[in-house]
Every structure is written in structure tokens, then in C-alpha cells.
Amino acid sequence: MDTTPSHAAITFREVSKTWPQRGGAVAALDRVSLDVQAGGITGVIGRSGAGKSTLLRLVNGLERASAGRVEVLGRDVTTARGRELRSLRRDVGMIFQHFNLLANRTVRGNVALPLEIAGVARPEIDRRVARLIDLVGLGALADRYPAQLSGGQKQRVGIARALATEPKVLLSDEATSALDPETTQAVLALLRDINRELGLTILLITHEMAVVRDICHHVAVMEAGRIVETGETYDIFANPQDPVTRSFLSGVTGTVLPGFIARRIVPGGDGPAILRITFAGDSATHPVLSRLGAELGIDASILGGSIEEIDGRPFGNLTVQVPADALPRAQEYLHAHDLRTEVLGHVG
Amino acid sequence: MSANLIPILWEATLQTIYMVVVSGLIGTVLGLPLGVFLATSKRGELLSAPAVNAALGLVVNALRSIPFIILVVAIIPFTRMIAGTSIGTTAAIVPLTLAAAPFIARIVETAIREVEGGLIEAARAMGATPGQIITKVLLPEALPGIVLGLTLAIVSLIGYSAMVGAVGGEGLGDLGIRYGYQRFMPDVMLAVVVILIVLVQAVQSFGEWIARRLDHRAAKDRGL
Numbered sequence: 025m026d027t028t029p030s031h032a033a034i035t036f037r038e039v040s041k042t043w044p045q046r047g048g049a050v051a052a053l054d055r056v057s058l059d060v061q062a063g064g065i066t067g068v069i070g071r072s073g074a075g076k077s078t079l080l081r082l083v084n085g086l087e088r089a090s091a092g093r094v095e096v097l098g099r100d101v102t103t104a105r106g107r108e109l110r111s112l113r114r115d116v117g118m119i120f121q122h123f124n125l126l127a128n129r130t131v132r133g134n135v136a137l138p139l140e141i142a143g144v145a146r147p148e149i150d151r152r153v154a155r156l157i158d159l160v161g162l163g164a165l166a167d168r169y170p171a172q173l174s175g176g177q178k179q180r181v182g183i184a185r186a187l188a189t190e191p192k193v194l195l196s197d198e199a200t201s202a203l204d205p206e207t208t209q210a211v212l213a214l215l216r217d218i219n220r221e222l223g224l225t226i227l228l229i230t231h232e233m234a235v236v237r238d239i240c241h242h243v244a245v246m247e248a249g250r251i252v253e254t255g256e257t258y259d260i261f262a263n264p265q266d267p268v269t270r271s272f273l274s275g276v277t278g279t280v281l282p283g284f285i286a287r288r289i290v291p292g293g294d295g296p297a298i299l300r301i302t303f304a305g306d307s308a309t310h311p312v313l314s315r316l317g318a319e320l321g322i323d324a325s326i327l328g329g330s331i332e333e334i335d336g337r338p339f340g341n342l343t344v345q346v347p348a349d350a351l352p353r354a355q356e357y358l359h360a361h362d363l364r365t366e367v368l369g370h371v372g
Numbered sequence: 373m374s375a376n377l378i379p380i381l382w383e384a385t386l387q388t389i390y391m392v393v394v395s396g397l398i399g400t401v402l403g404l405p406l407g408v409f410l411a412t413s414k415r416g417e418l419l420s421a422p423a424v425n426a427a428l429g430l431v432v433n434a435l436r437s438i439p440f441i442i443l444v445v446a447i448i449p450f451t452r453m454i455a456g457t458s459i460g461t462t463a464a465i466v467p468l469t470l471a472a473a474p475f476i477a478r479i480v481e482t483a484i485r486e487v488e489g490g491l492i493e494a495a496r497a498m499g500a501t502p503g504q505i506i507t508k509v510l511l512p513e514a515l516p517g518i519v520l521g522l523t524l525a526i527v528s529l530i531g532y533s534a535m536v537g538a539v540g541g542e543g544l545g546d547l548g549i550r551y552g553y554q555r556f557m558p559d560v561m562l563a564v565v566v567i568l569i570v571l572v573q574a575v576q577s578f579g580e581w582i583a584r585r586l587d588h589r590a591a592k593d594r595g596l
Contacts, residue, residue: 084497113499124494127589128512138498140508169588189498
């Protein structure tokens with residue numbers, strides 16, 4: 025199974041999960057197939073109830089698939105039981121939205137727990153725990169209890185604990201959803217570092233596109249128990265296909281039209297066109313708008329836009345207004361420069 | 373109160389402590405595992421055994437619904453079998469234990485059920501066995517609650533121990549009835565009541581102090 029050049033650390037094959045309920049069964053997952061690339065950060069995004077949490081819990085056997093097959097590091101989770109399943113779980117770390125730290129153990133004690141469970145000898149536990157606490161930057165707080173820590177610090181303990189048994193896969197269950205934006209950034213940066221330095225495969229679920237934008241190499245979009253779109257993060261941002269993906273993106277890429285513009289767009293209008301231009305890669309830094317004016321004599325007025333970095337590459341979009349009669353020429357010119365355009369409508 | 377009553381009061385106090393401590397200890401030894409099992413054996417739980425859970429729950433409820441004074445006389449044959457006699461302070465330990473164990477089991481069950489489900493999930497994700505989840509997660513996290521519950525159980529046992537005079541069990545309660553009431557010596561009655569209040573107060577304060585020391589759930593003001 026490792027014959028493909030970039031092999032998968034986790035594979036889902038036609039996985040379904042149904043919950044028995046009065047009057048039939050409710051499907052949490054409906055024939056989901058997904059490859060999670062080894063050594064990468066893959067994000068699964070979806071609204072609550074989309075099935076992403078169930079999907080994540082299939083990876084370490086906290087939930088069992090009703091049908092289909094889940095493989096982790098070449099081992100079949102769907103059939104693993106008892107000792108086999110527990111040994112598999114030690115190769116898969118997990119962090120949680122609400123941290124799930126033991127209140128009556130110190131930072132040190134919490135990080136030591138998975139090692140005690142694995143039966144590691146005490147001196148070795150002490151050595152590893154000290155190193156892990158340093159790794160997540162909590163050296164000075166080793167003897168504090170969770171109640172004495174901030175949310176971000178608690179999640180760092182969670183991360184250190186998840187890494188204790190030196191897993192090859194890390195599962196993240198909305199790890200930043202309970203944190204403020206600044207702390208979220210710090211925790212995401214830590215996950216990115218861990219991914220780079222330890223070569224750890226990370227599978228995370230989130231309902232925030234910003235998390236995907238900031239650290240994921242790959243993304244799968246879920247809706248109603250199915251994966252509706254999947255691909256490299258950059259491609260999904262640059263060229264989203266599914267309406268669900270678009271709605272997730274609208275919140276983070278500045279593609280939501282400001283109200284005053286949206287109100288001016290009239291169905292079937294024939295006034296000036298509202299055009300959205302998407303810049304990706306190198307074109308993001310080209311001065312196309314000024315050239316549009318200089319070379320074609322088209323006056324485009326800027327209504328809104330943004331430029332940001334996704335997976336290390338620049339990505340931007342711009343909403344402009346151009347005269348209706350100049351629209352075909354403007355689009356032709358922009359397409360010739362590898363820019364994507366979308367006519368949002370006409371001002372009435 | 374004449375001076376020759378002091379040794380009698382002292383002896384009765386020791387007898388009460390003896391009965392409460394021994395029945396409390398045996399009650400904990402029986403009640404703790406029972407409580408852990410009750411808390412983890414419903415359908416879909418760690419040690420899922422719904423039928424056994426229901427049966428044990430029934431036994432626990434039955435024992436707890438019998439008024440203590442009736443329990444004392446109702447189990448006299450059983451007491452004779454265990455203690456060799458049905459009369460006296462040692463014999464009184466049998467019904468006290470039988471009252472304490474199910475009480476403690478329910479207390480332990482409640483304390484364990486208070487532990488957040490997320491912790492069990494985290495431990496399962498670490499590859500913990502059910503036994504490890506109980507010993508490394510559930511019991512340590514529930515410990516402050518268990519200690520407070522045991523304190524409550526011991527206070528109740530001090531009260532129950534006053535009733536075992538009915539089967540010749542001695543101790544403070546028995547002394548209060550025989551001297552204070554039947555011989556009409558109000559000073560003895562008063563002394564007994566005062567000693568009981570001091571005992572209960574001491575047990576309660578000590579239990580709360582231990583529980584506080586074990587409990588790290590809330591951030592305490594340590595000049596952080």
C-alpha cells in the first residue's frame with residue numbers, strides 16, 4: 025500500500041457510520057473516502073453535525089465504522105480490538121477542544137500519564153516529560169495544576185501529552201475553538217512547528233476556515249456526512265467548486281461583498297459591472313489594474329479586496345466596478361494574464 | 373457528675389471509635405469497588421455489564437431502604453455467623469458494616485460519575501485499559517468527592533452506632549440511654565452529647581481539610 029509516491033498515513037475507504045435511532049438510523053458518515061498524506065497537515069472543515077468529529081474518532085477507534093475501512097499507518101483500525109487497538113492508539117496522539125486534562129495532576133503529571141499507561145520506566149518518563157514540557161514552552165509551569173493555567177497553556181499541555189508516546193499521527197479535535205484569536209495563532213504555530221520538525225502527520229477538524237488557511241496543506245470540506253470537496257488548500261481557496269466551500273471561504277478571504285455594494289446590484293441590471301478578480305501565485309503581485317487603465321483605457325474603481333498568504337503562497341482578490349461596455353475587453357485582458365474573474369452582477 | 377464516671381465515658385468513647393473505624397474500614401473495602409463497578413458498568417460504559425449493574429443496584433437499594441434499627445435485629449443470625457456472637461460491641465460491627473458498604477458504594481458511584489467524560493475519552497485515546505482508566509483517571513479525579521463522601525458516611529456511622537445498644541453493643545449511645553435516660557443522670561447524657569458533637573465536628577473538619585488538599589479543580593489563591 026506504500027507504493028504510491030506520496031503515501032497516505034490514514035486512508036478512509038467508503039466509510040459509513042450510522043447511529044441507531046427510533047424510526048430508522050441516522051447517518052453520520054455516508055461512504056466517505058479520503059487519503060491523509062503522511063507528513064502533512066490535513067484539515068477537515070464542516071459545520072457542526074457535518075460528521076467531521078465522527079470521522080476523526082474513527083482514526084483511533086473511539087468510534088467504529090458501520091461499513092467501510094479505515095487504515096492508519098498501514099494497520100486496519102476497523103478490525104483492531106483489545107491489545108492491538110491499544111498499541112495502535114499509542115501511535116496516534118489526540119488533542120481536544122476542551123483539553124481534557126486531569127485536574128488533580130500537575131502539568132508534569134498530565135504529560136506523564138500516557139507514558140505510565142504505556143508502562144514506560146520512571147526515569148525514562150521523567151526524562152521525556154521534561155523534554156516535552158520544554159518543547160511546548162511550559163518549562164516554568166511544570167508543577168502547576170491545569171486550573172492555574174490559561175486556555176492556551178492548557179492546550180500546550182494537551183499537545184505535550186499527545187506527543188509523549190512519540191506518535192506518528194496527531195488528531196486535533198477543534199483544538200483552537202475554545203481559544204481567543206491570539207492564543208489560536210500561537211497554538212497553530214506550535215502545531216506547524218511540530219509538523220515540520222517531527223514530520224508528524226496531523227489531521228485536524230475545525231469549523232474555521234482561518235485555521236485551514238493558516239496551517240493546512242490539504243483540506244476536505246464536509247457537509248451532511250459527505251466530503252463535498254477536497255484538494256490542496258491553495259487550490260481550494262483559489263478555485264472553490266462547491267457552494268459549501270464558498271460559504272466557508274467567504275468569511276476569511278474578503279469575498280463577502282460590503283452591504284452598500286450588494287444592495288446596488290440589481291438582477292438584470294445593465295449599468296456598470298461588478299467584477300471579482302482572483303489573484304493567485306505570482307499574478308498576485310502584478311499591477312494589472314493600472315495596466316487596465318493605461319493600456320486599454322478602462323477605468324476600474326476598486327470596491328474592496330484583500331491579499332493574504334495561504335500555505336506560503338500569496339493569494340488575493342479584488343472587487344472592482346467597470347463600465348458595462350468595457351467588461352468583455354477587461355475580462356479578456358485579465359484572463360490573458362492568468363487571472364480568474366467572476367461577474368457578480370450589474371448596478372441597476 | 374462523679375469522678376468515677378469519667379473512665380466509663382472514656383471507655384464508651386473508645387468503643388464508639390472502635391465500632392465506627394472498623395465498620396468504616398470494612399465498609400470502604402466493600403463499598404469502594406462496588407461503587408466503582410456501579411459507576412462504570414451501565415450499557416456502553418467502561419465495564420459494560422448492564423444486567424449485573426441492575427442486580428447490584430437493586431441489592432444496594434434494598435439494604436439502604438431498611439431502617440438501621442430493623443437491620444440490626446433482622447440480621448442477628450448472619451451476625452452470629454460472622455462474629456461468632458450476636459451480642460456485644462464486636463457483633464455490632466456487622467450491621468454497621470452492612471449499612472455502611474452500600475452507602476459508601478453510592479457515594480463513590482456519584483463521585484466517579486462527576487468525572488468529565490472527556491477524560492475517559494482522552495485516556496482511551498492514549499491506549500489505556502479499563503483498569504488503568506479506573507486507577508489512573510477516575511479514582512484520582514474523583515478522590516476529593518470520595519473523601520467528602522466517606523466523611524459523611526463516618527458521621528452517619530457515629531449516629532448509627534448509638535443504636536447498637538439494642539443488641540448489646542456498647543459505646544456512647546448505649547451509655548447515654550442506660551445512664552442518662554434509664555438511671556436519669558442528665559449530666560451523663562449531656563457529656564455523651566458533647567463528646568458526640570466533638571467527634572462529629574472533628575471528623576467533618578478533618579475530612580474537609582483532606583478533600584481540600586486533594587482537590588485542584590479550582591485555582592486557589594497561592595499568590596500567583
